[in-house]
Amino acid sequence: xxxxxxxxxxxxxxxxxxxxxxxxxxxxxxxxxxxxxxxxxxxxxxxxxxxxxxxxxxxxxxxxxxxxxxxxxxxxxxxxxxxxxxxxxxxxxxxxxxxxxxxxxxxxxxxxxxxxxxxxxxxxxxxxxxxxxxxxxxxxxxxxxxxxxxxxxxxxxxxxxxxxxxxxxxxxxxxxxxxxxxxxxxxxxxxxxxxxxxxxxxxxxxxxxxxxxxxxxxxxxxxxxxxxxxxxxxxxxxxxxxxxxxxxxxxxxxxxxxxxxxxxxxxxxxxxxxxxxxxxxxxxxxxxxxxxxxxxxxxxxxxxxxxxxxxxxxxxxxxxxxxxxxxxxxxxxxxxxxxxxxxxxxxxxxxxxxxxxxxxxxxxxxxxxxxxxxxxxxxxxxxxxxxxxx
Amino acid sequence: xxxxxxxxxxxxxxxxxxxxxxxxxxxxxxxxxxxxxxxxxxxxxxxxxxxxxxxxxxxxxxxxxxxxxxxxxxxxxxxxxxxxxxxxxxxxxxxxxxxxxxxxxxxxxxxxxxxxxxxxxxxxxxxxxxxxxxxxxxxxxxxxxxxxxxxxxxxxxxxxxxxxxxxxxxxxxxxxxxxxxxxxxxxxxxxxxxxxxxxxxxxxxxxxxxxxxxxxxxxxxxxxxxxxxxxxxxxxxxxxxxxxxxxxxxxxxxxxxxx
Numbered sequence: 001x002x003x004x005x006x007x008x009x010x011x012x013x014x015x016x017x018x019x020x021x022x023x024x025x026x027x028x029x030x031x032x033x034x035x036x037x038x039x040x041x042x043x044x045x046x047x048x049x050x051x052x053x054x055x056x057x058x059x060x061x062x063x064x065x066x067x068x069x070x071x072x073x074x075x076x077x078x079x080x081x082x083x084x085x086x087x088x089x090x091x092x093x094x095x096x097x098x099x100x101x102x103x104x105x106x107x108x109x110x111x112x113x114x115x116x117x118x119x120x121x122x123x124x125x126x127x128x129x130x131x132x133x134x135x136x137x138x139x140x141x142x143x144x145x146x147x148x149x150x151x152x153x154x155x156x157x158x159x160x161x162x163x164x165x166x167x168x169x170x171x172x173x174x175x176x177x178x179x180x181x182x183x184x185x186x187x188x189x190x191x192x193x194x195x196x197x198x199x200x201x202x203x204x205x206x207x208x209x210x211x212x213x214x215x216x217x218x219x220x221x222x223x224x225x226x227x228x229x230x231x232x233x234x235x236x237x238x239x240x241x242x243x244x245x246x247x248x249x250x251x252x253x254x255x256x257x258x259x260x261x262x263x264x265x266x267x268x269x270x271x272x273x274x275x276x277x278x279x280x281x282x283x284x285x286x287x288x289x290x291x292x293x294x295x296x297x298x299x300x301x302x303x304x305x306x307x308x309x310x311x312x313x314x315x316x317x318x319x320x321x322x323x324x325x326x327x328x329x330x331x332x333x334x335x336x337x338x339x340x341x342x343x344x345x346x347x348x349x350x351x352x353x354x355x356x357x358x359x360x361x362x363x364x365x366x367x368x369x370x371x372x373x374x375x376x377x378x379x380x381x382x383x384x385x386x387x388x389x390x
Numbered sequence: 391x392x393x394x395x396x397x398x399x400x401x402x403x404x405x406x407x408x409x410x411x412x413x414x415x416x417x418x419x420x421x422x423x424x425x426x427x428x429x430x431x432x433x434x435x436x437x438x439x440x441x442x443x444x445x446x447x448x449x450x451x452x453x454x455x456x457x458x459x460x461x462x463x464x465x466x467x468x469x470x471x472x473x474x475x476x477x478x479x480x481x482x483x484x485x486x487x488x489x490x491x492x493x494x495x496x497x498x499x500x501x502x503x504x505x506x507x508x509x510x511x512x513x514x515x516x517x518x519x520x521x522x523x524x525x526x527x528x529x530x531x532x533x534x535x536x537x538x539x540x541x542x543x544x545x546x547x548x549x550x551x552x553x554x555x556x557x558x559x560x561x562x563x564x565x566x567x568x569x570x571x572x573x574x575x576x577x578x579x580x581x582x583x584x585x586x587x588x589x590x591x592x593x594x595x596x597x598x599x600x601x602x603x604x605x606x607x608x609x610x611x612x613x614x615x616x617x618x619x620x621x622x623x624x625x626x627x628x629x630x631x632x633x634x635x636x637x638x639x640x641x642x643x644x645x646x647x648x649x
Contacts (some may be wrong), residue, residue, distance in 0.1 A: 212482060
């Protein structure tokens with residue numbers, strides 16, 4: 001199993017009454033709640049935490065893209081990835097991912113990712129997403145064209161990476177007379193592509209196409225949904241004539257480890273609850289604007305996300321559903337191994353800082369996780385995924 | 391209440407649902423974002439003096455969603471083909487909200503089959519500094535409350551349960567509305583450039599308490615369409631045909647009868 005350290009870079013100093021007052025931590029939450037002096041501290045602190053991940057032996061560091069919100073301050077993740085590219089030597093660096101349909105010129109991402117791949121000498125992993133629904137409000141991009149634009153932008157970027165330029169690209173949304181990427185990517189034919197998703201049937205079928213075989217990442221989902229969508233990926237691959245391996249499947253989950261179960265729950269509680277109750281808060285209309293999902297997928301996701309969008313979001317509830325891993329190293333280790341064996345993912349992407357979790361606890365969490373969870377699981381050689389990873 | 395003939399007609403490759411009833415000169419009614427799934431009392435009333443034709447736009451209700459449908463201009467071109475195929479002439483063209491936007495785009499392109507134009511709280515233009523409300527952030531319940539001025543009427547509407555099929559159609563209508571009108575919201579810079587070409591007699595009807603497209607937008611349409619007049623309805627929200635149907639029908643009858 002491979003271990004990745006995923007940071008969301010939340011605005012940890014958020015006035016926690018604000019998301020309730022505005023019914024959202026996204027789109028309409030006034031940026032007067034953001035203090036640049038605190039932001040200066042936070043960005044540097046978070047980059048330090050990610051850089052620690054290199055020393056602690058994680059396989060990779062992950063950043064992502066979200067706009068106009070307190071949940072994650074990385075509207076332009078390439079800036080953060082660029083900083084990490086020079087300050088790390090061993091880990092892979094993943095941008096998971098850029099929201100392609102938002103772009104009027106997807107070549108910008110082809111260029112940005114190619115630069116990162118060149119600087120790191122091939123330590124770069126490319127992630128492509130559609131963004132969450134809120135992004136379509138913030139960037140005023142039509143959600144009804146989201147799928148069309150995603151596929152067209154993806155095709156354009158991969159062609160820009162792989163076809164000798166200059167060539168013309170003739171699409172519906174994107175048209176270029178001279179696609180001619182300087183620099184070309186370092187890795188051949190191009191950096192690995194990962195697809196984070198929340199369980200859209202179209203995305204799973206598309207990612208598992210034999211021409212792509214992209215790594216599928218399930219984010220913020222109850223274990224039941226994780227199991228379902230990973231099985232769906234494997235089934236879809238099989239129907240399309242190939243066998244998916246654990247390498248093709250990853251799970252992104254926030255996690256807190258401490259000396260004992262009791263200490264872990266006590267220390268994590270206010271921050272985990274702020275994460276699910278405040279930082280992720282938004283109305284359904286904002287999360288799922290019309291056209292963002294097909295009707296079929298929308299029903300599927302709504303069922304899977306029922307617990308996240310409504311109802312009980314206490315620490316106990318999110319732990320029970322498997323949306324948050326929390327406990328002693330032994331507890332968390334056993335949980336990961338059990339889920340890994342049941343579900344068959346080969347990559348785990350842990351968020352070891354979340355919401356308001358302060359630096360000292362985040363560092364303690366990272367150190368215990370790296371030594372007693374990641375380190376021990378690597379030694380145990382329990383899963384078929386392990387051989388492939390090492 | 392009279393019952394319309396409901397049938398499908400394939401126009402520009404799109405199977406289109408049409409409700410039609412009444413005798414007289416043709417009145418083509420273009421619905422707004424919420425669709426036109428039911429034959430409503432105001433339609434029956436108009437059918438006493440008009441040949442009332444109520445299509446469901448491509449992408450809405452029981453009509454197909456054609457591959458070519460990307461923007462309101464596509465619907466305007468579609469309706470030019472529609473009027474030609476049905477042999478409609480001397481049409482009183484009535485459009486409400488997004489239907490008013492479509493009607494304006496039709497009249498800019500080719501007014502030859504149109505006698506008179508009625509724009510009911512139409513979308514399509516912009517008054518800078520006075521944004522339209524973001525209907526895409528409204529819940530279904532908020533939408534009903536915001537579209538009607540009368541609280542009693544809104545409550546009555548909310549008390550009527552939707553069937554599963556109606557819920558499916560509401561989702562379909564909302565998706566098509568986003569496709570046509572998300573960005574820029576309910577506005578076309580091209581329409582703003584060319585709407586002055588409309589020289590048909592035009593009646594602009596607006597609810598004074600419109601919470602989606604503020605009543606000040608009536609002035610903008612009036613300013614740009616030289617042969618237009620504005621009639622403002624008191625105690626009325628964004629849907630005058632539903633909220634003030636008697637006044638709505640009377641205004642259209644009178645306007646149609648004017649020389």
